[in-house]
Amino acid sequence: MNNVVNKAYKLLRKSEQVTDEQKTDQSKRSFIGGLVGASGLAVAPGVMLYQIASAKPADQAVTNKVRWGMLVNVNQCTEDCDACVTACNDEHGLWPEEGSSTDSQWIRKLTVKDPSTQNTKSFPVMCQHCEHPPCVDVCPTGASFKREDGIVLVNMHTCIGCRYCMMACPYKARSFVHEVLEDQLPSTPRGKGCVDSCNMCVHKVDAGDNTTACAQACEKDGHQAIVFGDLNDPQSEISKRLKDFGGTQIRADLGLNTGVRYQGL
């Protein structure tokens, strides 16, 4: 599998659309959905039991009761689609310059081919939000850190731009901002001299959106290849999918226990 990931070739044919596996999964979900309801369950008139994954109050710190993650269903991702990348750029105001090799890329599409079977797959790769993140280990200032809920971030107030973390990350997930930026969005402050990477749409997560820009865009485009959710909650869709179908970690041999998993890789 590592060879597959490391050697990116042009996709020769599109991935299959929906497999039987996913069809079963869909029907199972709607069955459970019918029982529990999307957002809450009424136990008595006016009393609602909300799902654990709903918004936390703004004045409370995040806890390790939840661990946010994403599951990418590779079989539903097509090579010609880059809706997730565009959505990420738009959500965070990244606006990479055409042809620039250094502008920040928080998420990129990768196409890989297994030389032995000629099977090609296309899927997005972003920060994998490792449980044991090498980028955090090497950071001399503690700027690269993991939040209690598993989201790995750069604290740009203390980042000195040494770029050790970029070297340490096995997924090349981080970028360094070389130029003065303009028109940053209020929810994603970033600037010259700091490293940045996918922040799992932390502002959306904290607001209780329970999704990320890439997952939303993928769903809107009808692929539904990205599922965001709480890996610690056995009732969350992501956990159920992982339980039923499993999920691969890219470079699982490194033992980083990534928060981003791939189904069908």
Added chain:
Amino acid sequence: MIGVKNINILRRVFVGLIIVAISTVVIADGSKVPPPKGEQCVEDPVWMRTNHFETVLHQRDETVLRGIRTEKHSLKNCIDCHITPNKDGEYARYSNSEEHFCASCHSYAAVSIDCFQCHADRPESAVREAIKQHTANGINPHADMKSSANELILKSSLLSAQ
């Protein structure tokens, strides 16, 4: 020779004077800073003039490290309330030390602070509008080299060199 102690006393007197001056400047008539949106600041304005950086500094760690996103002391909340359009419907940028609320005081007090090299200096709607215009003109929003951000950094380094 002025001793270290004297310098410290002088410094305190100087800071005191600046604070008094700031209070007067903000209150003074003829300010080109458009009025804030809200009726009342989240804290006593006099206290805020001298202590706002403490609250913002505290809140920044709470938000980044622990995901606490209360509005009261958030920079975003300050900006949303204080940065309002002028008569022509335009939002002043941080490089405009006459009209931008934060810049008007920072430049008066010779404070070179770089919040706005990374943080938005106007509300999200205004930033989105600017992005839309850049994109419509075929310009990358980050690639405007005569940008006010550059101007601002130039000005800030001049300030700190003084």
